[in-house]
Amino acid sequence: MKKKKKTIYLSLTADTIHHGHMKLLEKARTYGDITIGLMSSKAVAEYKRIPYLNFEQRKRILINFIGVKKIVRQETWDYSKNVRKYKPDYLIHGDDWKSGPQKEIREKIIKALKSYGGKLIEIPYTKGVSSSALTEDLNTNYTTTDLRRGSLRRLLEVKKISRFLEAHSPLSALVGEKTSYENKGKKYSFDGFWSSSLTDSTVMGKPDNESLDFTQRLQTIDQIFEVTTKPLIMDGDTGGKSEHFEMKVKSAERLGISALIIEDKKGLKKNSLLSDTSLQIQEDKNKFAEKIQIGKKAQTSDEFMIFARIESFILGKNIKDALTRAYTYVDAGADGIMIHSKSSDPKEIFEFSNKFRKVYKTIPLVSVPSSYNHVKENVLKENGFNIVIYANHMLRASYPSMENVARTILKNSRSKESDNQLLSIKKILNLIPGTS
Ligand code: SPV
């Protein structure tokens, strides 16, 4: 009887394939039939950023490689569960995981292999090439309007909760594009940008009352898009008159904005976080629903989204009013709901989200925790929210810093004393590639 061929397991993300992967595959097939443990898009998004290709597309590529016999799904970064389940004779990995963030996972895999007598094969890591670096390069060089616009829908498919950071200029957007934080092998970064009416107006020295022209706001976004890759959600204020809203939808969509959020106020709009709301009026819910319908009809792509923002809590109305409006707006075609609140207690928005979730399981819910900022993202997620927006933080960070430096110069009649509050000349010259 023919002896059964040995099996070897190889874990891959395979969104970008390079010669380092080929080295692993070539080596692997000398040991036996290859089983690929392929990361689900959700697992990739949690640790890196959403893959370009979905699971089925990546699977289709890999199954055509010589020696690959089977592809199994990996739902988490730690795939020791899969190792115990499929019991491969061998498992192959680059030796780079001996240190760094994957060290813990390596230990778990070794334990799983030991439990039934499997062997670990480690080969020298291919230097000078990294999937993450390639992906970053791809992102900066090949993002298109369509890809960017559609990436919010893809995010919502694969991530339970996505985080958006306010950006009011290309420089502030670069902070949201590039900043990351790593802990226990997990990389935390922002999923996209929020274009805020408050901060866009403030930067121009204007009040947040729709006096800043929409076209001018689009110009800032266009400049942000020139140097970044992530999706952007735009604060569309009230959307203005329905006839104007139609044009705004078309312009925003054409630029590559993923979603426009409009709030159900009428007349002169004022910022929602003001304590005196006596001059602010909520729009009739059916009229607002009509505006949403007009906007939805105006868009030409499938990906563009219009979210309805409910101001009931801001204007002292109750949960019943907020929920009735939410149902009306979703029925009118709103792709998502933003429920706003200026309370420091998240009680009212959680009551809203939990009741809303009983009726609509998957319609995206957006939270803006400016006043209830002690609430962590996982709590928002548990309460049914899919998007969290840090709505004004980049601008609020910059103003006190500029003011301090200005005062320090006045106080000392020179700038030397402000040096410790500043980015060094060397760093600013190297901040933007191509300057030096
Ligand atoms: C904005 O950022 O402009 C918003 C959110 O609309 S809030 O300022 O909280 O109203």
Ligand code: MG
């Ligand atoms: Mg606003």
